[in-house]
Amino acid sequence: QSALTQPPSASGSPGQSVTISCTGTSRDVGGYNYVSWFHQHPGKAPKLLIYEVTKRPSGVPDRFSGSRSGSTASLTVSGLQADDEGDYYCSSYAGSSGINVVFGGGTKLTVL
């Protein structure tokens, strides 16, 4: 069982927006400003989309945005495109002792 909870699936039509949630606790998502989101195509390495809850690395389009309310973080993908299909994972820093980083179980996004 993953430390962070994500819905197993999500879907939307081209051009629409979809939001994926990631629920943790005050010991991870709610306790640190270090939530990240990754996109993974089948058989490929993950790609960082969002870090520090809301920041986008260079080259990631502003169609991808992150937010957080309490211990639940969210990723919104606007203007859905066919290439946005794949698996999305959230992660969070969880402190300097014990387990340091936790991932969500992943959400499979389908573009209809």
Add this chain to the structure above:
Amino acid sequence: EVQLVESGGDLVQPGGSLRLSCAASGFTFSIYWMHWVRQAPGKGLVWVSRIRGDGRDTGYDDSVEGRFTISRDNAKNTLYLQMSSLRADDTAVYYCARDVVLGSGSLENWGQGTVVTVSS
């Protein structure tokens, strides 16, 4: 350009050992935290371990604590994962990744992965 290239994955028997390597280039390796993340077949990403740039601070997931050891050789720009007492549930693709924010898990660059299969 940042590049991370893993190697060392193999088929190994339960109880066996293996050392993974991750060759880094395109950035000042010694100042970045580095991580190992694994993905079992058909499953999600699981954080395994992290190490600070100077090698003096490390962390592990509970599932590998005491069996895996992360290390680095900054002179060779290489990250390692020494794996021992391997079990079937260690079977996975192992990725190394560069952390761009102080060991927080902000993993901006990933290697292509190396496959570890634990089976008799």
